[in-house]
Amino acid sequence: MKNTSTRWFIVGLLFVATGLSFLDRQVLSIAIIKIQEEFHISDVQYGWVNTSFLVSYALMFTLGGRLIDKVGSRTGLAVSVGLWSVANSLHGVMTNFTQLITFRFLLGMGEGGCFPGAAKAVYEWFDKKERALANGIAIGGSAIGAVVAPPLTIWLASTYGWRGGFIIPGLVGIGWVVVWLLVPWKKSTPAPIEVRVPEEKKASIPFLTILKNKYTWVFILIRFLLDPVFYFMMFWIPKYLSEVRNVSFERIGGLFWIPFLALGIANILGGWFSDGLIKRGFSVGKARKTVMGIAAALTLVAPLIEWVGSVGVAIALMAGFMFAHGFWITNYITSISDIFGERATSTVVGLSGTAGAVSGLILNPLMGLIIQNYSYQPLWIASGLMYPLAFVVLLLFIPTIKPFFDETKPVPIDGDGDTVRPLRV
Numbered sequence: 001m002k003n004t005s006t007r008w009f010i011v012g013l014l015f016v017a018t019g020l021s022f023l024d025r026q027v028l029s030i031a032i033i034k035i036q037e038e039f040h041i042s043d044v045q046y047g048w049v050n051t052s053f054l055v056s057y058a059l060m061f062t063l064g065g066r067l068i069d070k071v072g073s074r075t076g077l078a079v080s081v082g083l084w085s086v087a088n089s090l091h092g093v094m095t096n097f098t099q100l101i102t103f104r105f106l107l108g109m110g111e112g113g114c115f116p117g118a119a120k121a122v123y124e125w126f127d128k129k130e131r132a133l134a135n136g137i138a139i140g141g142s143a144i145g146a147v148v149a150p151p152l153t154i155w156l157a158s159t160y161g162w163r164g165g166f167i168i169p170g171l172v173g174i175g176w177v178v179v180w181l182l183v184p185w186k187k188s189t190p191a192p193i194e195v196r197v198p199e200e201k202k203a204s205i206p207f208l209t210i211l212k213n214k215y216t217w218v219f220i221l222i223r224f225l226l227d228p229v230f231y232f233m234m235f236w237i238p239k240y241l242s243e244v245r246n247v248s249f250e251r252i253g254g255l256f257w258i259p260f261l262a263l264g265i266a267n268i269l270g271g272w273f274s275d276g277l278i279k280r281g282f283s284v285g286k287a288r289k290t291v292m293g294i295a296a297a298l299t300l301v302a303p304l305i306e307w308v309g310s311v312g313v314a315i316a317l318m319a320g321f322m323f324a325h326g327f328w329i330t331n332y333i334t335s336i337s338d339i340f341g342e343r344a345t346s347t348v349v350g351l352s353g354t355a356g357a358v359s360g361l362i363l364n365p366l367m368g369l370i371i372q373n374y375s376y377q378p379l380w381i382a383s384g385l386m387y388p389l390a391f392v393v394l395l396l397f398i399p400t401i402k403p404f405f406d407e408t409k410p411v412p413i414d415g416d417g418d419t420v421r422p423l424r425v
Helices: 003-039 043-071 073-091 097-111 114-125 131-160 164-182 207-212 214-243 249-255 257-279 284-306 311-373 377-397
Strands: none
Touching: 003 043, 003 073, 003 097, 003 114, 003 131, 003 164, 043 073, 043 097, 043 114, 043 311, 073 097, 073 114, 073 164, 114 131, 114 311, 131 164, 131 257, 131 284, 131 311, 207 311, 214 249, 214 311, 214 377, 249 257, 257 284, 257 311, 284 311, 284 377, 311 377
């Protein structure tokens, strides 16, 4: 297989991996109806099961990202996907609450390394002119996983029982690991100059050096601001459609996938658009920020969702909002790789992901209180304001997108472009 074919094949595998990550985490939300009937698990216990996943997921976003920067994306993703696939399959043999909460914790541990590993793999194989498109395809699988999870889970459960809904996707994930490890990771023939081929693993940047860089904290702050908005869209929209729009349960299933399909399309188009601007002469920073600025402007439609009369128009506006998020998140992650490079991308993606998960854990109960005691209106307004706010933060504190350190030299550079101390190689 030629190097050009290899790298796009790897992107295809990353698309499948991120798709499996969202598919595997959503199976329980459907299967829990049968599980509660069979094992008499209460709603409170189910809440603790979800919390166990979020806690390990938040922790492993940072720890997994750091480990992947040390061992490389090939080994790191193999361990990550392998762990969560085994954990997912174990859900299919659980017989009590203790086992369920344990297997859920292990699922979160594995999935925490998925997106940091995908970002690092893309950086290892693609240069700046194709990196955003490759990232868009890679993370776009998560949206498609969210789209197919409900109907696929229902079909598997009706055909093989609810246990099959866990075991079969888990086995697919184990098969993915086998294919991933069989992909040739080093070039065997000279590659065209524009094709990146991973070199021998380099020493990662010291963790404290990354934490001292001001750009790290900007990316962490942005994710802390925005992830609760995304969790609101994921977790609360079905209830909103039912309680406020009086949409039936069956019709919710026929509508809820539309915003996530828009997200998956935007992940890819956002990367393609950004890379296209670079090829037309835009600087890397101007290209990434142009697309993120457009995305921030598009999210201003969110408050309108509360006031439109038609359910169809409301879903269309939600799809527009998720489309904007796809534009944003692809270029956000790509900007991290543009700045932090091969040796620190996974770590910074992981740190920001942990910040987003922690923010979601803190603010989701607050969302519930607002909805219970007032309405959804403040949350729609906040959703429309957060992305423009985050964009202003980006413009103010990251005026230019440039490398954290020179990849050709073992010397990191801080957020102001000043050299720090040499890497410990």
